[in-house]
Amino acid sequence: MKARKRIASLALGVVAMGSAATAQELSILTWEGYAPESITKPFTEATGCTISASYVGSNDDFAAKLAAGGSVYDIITPSSDTVQLLTLAGFVDPIDPAMVENYAGIYPEFAQNPALVSDGSTWAVPLVWGSVSLIYRPDQISGTPDSIAVLFDPAYAGKISMWDDKSAIYWAARYLGYDNFFDLTDEQLEAVKAKLIEQKPLVRKYWASAGELTELMANQEVYVSNAWTGLTSKEVNALNKGFTVAEFSPKEKSEGWMDAMMLVKGTPNQDCAMKYMSFMQSPEGQCALAASTGYFPVNPAAVEACMDEQTKKERQVGNIDFVKSLVMWQQPVRLDKYIEVWNAVKAAP
Amino acid sequence: MSEQSTLMRRSALPFLGLFALPLGWALLFLIVPYMIMIAISFWTRQFPLFVPDFQFGNYLQLFSDPQYYTVILRTAKIATMVTVAAICLGYPLAYFLVFVIKTERMRALLYMLVIVPLWVSYLLRTYTWKTILGTDGALNSALKWLGLIDQPISLFLYNQWSMVITLTYIFVPFVVMPVFASLENIPRNLIEASEDLGMRPFGTFLRVILPLSAGGVISGATVTFCLAFGDFVAPVLVGGPDGTMVANLLQSQFGAALNWPLGSALATVVLLIVMALLWVSARLDRAGRVALG
Structure with a gap:
C-alpha cells in the first residue's frame, strides 16, 4: 500500500x-x-x-x-x-x-x-x-436548566440524546452524586447501569459522531444532549433552521x-x-x-x-485554572469493566 | 464415486489449471480466516490487548451474560419479521409479474424496476428512509399537509419498526427474484390440467402453484433472514436505543472494547446459527421436492 x-x-x-x-x-x-x-x-x-x-x-x-x-x-x-x-x-x-x-x-x-x-x-x-457540556433548545426546554437531571427528565421523553461512549457512565455517576467517577465500585456501577437503562425509553438516539448530533438537533429529533462544547452549537446555529441551540455547564460539572x-x-x-x-x-x-x-x-x-x-x-x-471547574477525563481504573457496563446498557431492551 | 474415476482418468494439470484459482481463493479467503477466527475465540483479553490461550471463558460469558443472548434473540426476532414481511410483499409481486402481466416486454420492464434499487448503494437507500421517517421527514410533512396530524409523529423513526420497514424494503428484491424464477418455471400445462379437472383458481394456487414455487420461497427467505440477521447499518442509521443487533455487538467487541477473543467467539456462534439455518433450509427444499415427486 x-x-x-x-x-x-x-x-x-x-x-x-x-x-x-x-x-x-x-x-x-x-x-x-x-x-x-x-x-x-x-x-x-x-x-x-x-x-x-x-x-x-x-x-x-x-x-x-x-x-x-x-x-x-x-x-x-x-x-x-x-x-x-x-x-x-x-x-x-x-x-x-x-x-x-x-x-x-x-x-x-x-x-x-x-x-x-x-x-x-x-x-x-x-x-x-475543551469540555463536554450540555446542549439544548431554549425554546423547547422550560426554564433555564442547570443540572444533569434534564437528561433524565420524563418531561422530555423521546427528545433526549446521549453520546455513545463510556463517558455516559461519568454523567450518570455525577447525577447519582458519586465523586469517584473513574474508580467506581461494583455496587456503584450497578446503580449507574440501572440509571442508564431506566433512561433508555427517554432517549431517542445515542449519537456516534458530532455530525450525527448536529443532524439530530437540526432535524428537531432531540432537544437536549451532552455535546462537545462549541462544535455542535456552532454547526447547528450556522444552519439557520429558525431556532437556535445553547449550551450550559451543569452544577454537577462539565467534563x-x-x-x-x-x-x-x-x-x-x-x-x-x-x-x-x-x-x-x-x-x-x-x-x-x-x-x-x-x-x-x-x-x-x-x-x-x-x-x-x-x-x-x-x-x-491563560486560564489553565479553568480545568479545576471541570471533571478532567482520566483512564478508568477498570477500563474493561466500564466498557462492558456501557455495552450492557446499549444491549438492554 | 464415478466422479472420482472420471477425475483419475484425466491428467491433473488441466484440472489444477481450472480449479486452482477458485480453490486457492476459498482456502485463503474463507477457510483460513475462519480457522484464525475460531482460534482467537479461545484467547484471553488482557489489558491493553489480548494474549493467545486455550480456554472456554469467552463462550461461557456469551451464554451467561444476558447482554449477549438478549441481543441474539432480538436479532432473530427482527430478522424473522423482516423475512415474513418480505415474503408477504415479494410473493404477490412475483405472482403478479408472472401470471397477471400479459406482455413479455411489460413483464421484463416491471421486473427491472424491482431489481434496479439494488444498483443504488445500500447505505444510501437506508439513509433515505431516515429522511422519509424523521420528525421533519417526508411522511410527517405529507400527513401534516393532508391535515391528518398537527404534531409530527416521532414513532416512525429510531425504533425496531423503522428497522423492520427499512430492511424489508431492502430485501424484497431478494424474495422476488427466486420466486419469480420458480413461478416462471412451472409448466403451464399443469395449471391447465388442474383447471380442466375442475379445480377453482384458489385451489389450483394452493395445490399446484404454491408447492411448485416453495423452492423459490425457501431460498428467498433464507437469503433474507441471513442478510437481515447480519445487518449492522439499519440499527446505526434508523434504529433507536433498543435496536442493537448482533453485528453491532461484534463491531463493538472488535472496536471500542478491543476484545477480539470475545468478538471471535460471538462471530463463531453467529456462524453456527447461520450454518444450522442453511442446513434446515436445504432439508426443507429437498423434502418439498420429494413430496411433489
Missing part, C-alpha cells in the same frame, strides 16, 4: 516537473473539525506535505483502528485519558520535544502531564482542549478533555509528522483549530497575536 502510494506520488512528481516529487501524504486519525481547509491548505503550502484525515467517534476507536494493523495512519490525536493505553499497547513511538517548534509555549500542566510524559519519554504533544498528538509506531512519514506537530503549535495552527472547532488552544503564547481579546476570554486563554 505505502510502497504503491509512494511510487504513485513519485510518478506524479515527475509529471509535475519535480515540484511534487517530495510531497508526502500524512495520514491523520483524528476528530471531526480538526482538519479543515484552514489548516490543511497552509500546512501543505508551508511544508509540501499533504494531509488526509479520517475521523473517530470516540477515544476507544484509536486503539481499535491501530490494532487492525496495516500501518495506515501516521498521527493520531486521542484525549489524554487514552494516551497511556496506546503507549502500553506499543502502538506509538516516543517524540523528541526538541523537534516540535513552540513546544515551550504549551501549558506545562498539559505538556508535562504524567500520562503524556512517562518512563523518561514524551509520548504525546498537547493539541487542543474536561485535552487531545494530544501521538506518533504512530514506525511511520515512514516521520519528517512530515514532526512538521505537522510544529505547525499545530504555530499561531496559524492553534488559531485555525480553535476557530474551526470552538475549542480552547493549548499554546497561549501561540495565539497571543492571532486571537482577539473577547475570544481569548471565551477560550480560557
Whole structure:
C-alpha cells in the first residue's frame, strides 16, 4: 500500500516537473473539525506535505483502528485519558520535544502531564482542549436548566440524546452524586447501569459522531444532549433552521478533555509528522483549530497575536485554572469493566 | 464415486489449471480466516490487548451474560419479521409479474424496476428512509399537509419498526427474484390440467402453484433472514436505543472494547446459527421436492 502510494506520488512528481516529487501524504486519525481547509491548505503550502484525515467517534476507536494493523495512519490525536493505553499497547513511538517548534509555549500542566510524559519519554504533544457540556433548545426546554437531571427528565421523553461512549457512565455517576467517577465500585456501577437503562425509553438516539448530533438537533429529533462544547452549537446555529441551540455547564460539572498528538509506531512519514506537530503549535495552527472547532488552544503564547481579546476570554486563554471547574477525563481504573457496563446498557431492551 | 474415476482418468494439470484459482481463493479467503477466527475465540483479553490461550471463558460469558443472548434473540426476532414481511410483499409481486402481466416486454420492464434499487448503494437507500421517517421527514410533512396530524409523529423513526420497514424494503428484491424464477418455471400445462379437472383458481394456487414455487420461497427467505440477521447499518442509521443487533455487538467487541477473543467467539456462534439455518433450509427444499415427486 505505502510502497504503491509512494511510487504513485513519485510518478506524479515527475509529471509535475519535480515540484511534487517530495510531497508526502500524512495520514491523520483524528476528530471531526480538526482538519479543515484552514489548516490543511497552509500546512501543505508551508511544508509540501499533504494531509488526509479520517475521523473517530470516540477515544476507544484509536486503539481499535491501530490494532487492525496495516500501518495506515501516521498521527493520531486521542484525549489524554487514552494516551497511556496506546503507549502500553506499543502502538506509538516516543517524540523528541526538541523537534516540535513552540513546544515551550504549551501549558506545562498539559505538556508535562504524567500520562503524556512517562518512563523518561514524551509520548504525546498537547493539541487542543475543551469540555463536554450540555446542549439544548431554549425554546423547547422550560426554564433555564442547570443540572444533569434534564437528561433524565420524563418531561422530555423521546427528545433526549446521549453520546455513545463510556463517558455516559461519568454523567450518570455525577447525577447519582458519586465523586469517584473513574474508580467506581461494583455496587456503584450497578446503580449507574440501572440509571442508564431506566433512561433508555427517554432517549431517542445515542449519537456516534458530532455530525450525527448536529443532524439530530437540526432535524428537531432531540432537544437536549451532552455535546462537545462549541462544535455542535456552532454547526447547528450556522444552519439557520429558525431556532437556535445553547449550551450550559451543569452544577454537577462539565467534563474536561485535552487531545494530544501521538506518533504512530514506525511511520515512514516521520519528517512530515514532526512538521505537522510544529505547525499545530504555530499561531496559524492553534488559531485555525480553535476557530474551526470552538475549542480552547493549548499554546497561549501561540495565539497571543492571532486571537482577539473577547475570544481569548471565551477560550480560557491563560486560564489553565479553568480545568479545576471541570471533571478532567482520566483512564478508568477498570477500563474493561466500564466498557462492558456501557455495552450492557446499549444491549438492554 | 464415478466422479472420482472420471477425475483419475484425466491428467491433473488441466484440472489444477481450472480449479486452482477458485480453490486457492476459498482456502485463503474463507477457510483460513475462519480457522484464525475460531482460534482467537479461545484467547484471553488482557489489558491493553489480548494474549493467545486455550480456554472456554469467552463462550461461557456469551451464554451467561444476558447482554449477549438478549441481543441474539432480538436479532432473530427482527430478522424473522423482516423475512415474513418480505415474503408477504415479494410473493404477490412475483405472482403478479408472472401470471397477471400479459406482455413479455411489460413483464421484463416491471421486473427491472424491482431489481434496479439494488444498483443504488445500500447505505444510501437506508439513509433515505431516515429522511422519509424523521420528525421533519417526508411522511410527517405529507400527513401534516393532508391535515391528518398537527404534531409530527416521532414513532416512525429510531425504533425496531423503522428497522423492520427499512430492511424489508431492502430485501424484497431478494424474495422476488427466486420466486419469480420458480413461478416462471412451472409448466403451464399443469395449471391447465388442474383447471380442466375442475379445480377453482384458489385451489389450483394452493395445490399446484404454491408447492411448485416453495423452492423459490425457501431460498428467498433464507437469503433474507441471513442478510437481515447480519445487518449492522439499519440499527446505526434508523434504529433507536433498543435496536442493537448482533453485528453491532461484534463491531463493538472488535472496536471500542478491543476484545477480539470475545468478538471471535460471538462471530463463531453467529456462524453456527447461520450454518444450522442453511442446513434446515436445504432439508426443507429437498423434502418439498420429494413430496411433489
